[in-house]
Amino acid sequence: MRHPQSHHTTAVHMPKVNTCGHPERKHVAKGMCCACYKSTWYAANPERAREQRRARYAANPERAREQDRARYAANPERINEQKRARYAANPELKREQDRAWREANRERAREQARVWYAANPERAREQARARYAANPEHAREQQRAWREANRERINEQKRARRAKKKAESKCK
Numbered sequence: 001m002r003h004p005q006s007h008h009t010t011a012v013h014m015p016k017v018n019t020c021g022h023p024e025r026k027h028v029a030k031g032m033c034c035a036c037y038k039s040t041w042y043a044a045n046p047e048r049a050r051e052q053r054r055a056r057y058a059a060n061p062e063r064a065r066e067q068d069r070a071r072y073a074a075n076p077e078r079i080n081e082q083k084r085a086r087y088a089a090n091p092e093l094k095r096e097q098d099r100a101w102r103e104a105n106r107e108r109a110r111e112q113a114r115v116w117y118a119a120n121p122e123r124a125r126e127q128a129r130a131r132y133a134a135n136p137e138h139a140r141e142q143q144r145a146w147r148e149a150n151r152e153r154i155n156e157q158k159r160a161r162r163a164k165k166k167a168e169s170k171c172k
């Protein structure tokens with residue numbers, strides 16, 4: 001059997017230039033800069049990539065989070081693109097990971113959802129409508145669960161509304 005590299009003997013002598021679209025960056029491997037090579041590797045080895053990420057987080061969660069934040073701040077568009085690509089490649093896995101994360105970080109998940117809803121009321125309503133249309137029974141069940149979990153808050157809002165109404169009617 002021929003060694004797989006033997007097909008590319010001519011390429012060995014060619015100058016190492018990035019063909020990934022970042023000629024200004026240092027060549028790392030296979031015609032790619034470090035960032036492109038890494039993302040290609042991650043895409044080709046999702047299991048090992050997840051394993052490395054888990055290990056990185058386990059070893060030093062604060063530092064790992066800090067690195068992720070820095071990476072995102074440096075190039076949000078690229079990270080979002082990678083997220084979209086991962087989701088497109090395996091939507092079920094991503095949904096499962098999101099569920100697991102929300103389960104493990106309920107307080108932060110609620111806070112993030114609250115911030116997002118406040119910033120995107122129109123899209124939030126649209127998504128709620130779409131979820132309901134796709135699976136009305138499940139959507140109703142979630143609403144019931146949410147009301148159950150937030151009964152105190154709902155009662156508080158009702159009390160506030162009643163008190164406001166009462167105060168308004170008194171003024172007439």
Ligand SMILES: [Zn+2]
Nearest residue numbers: 020022033036
């Ligand atoms: Zn590149």
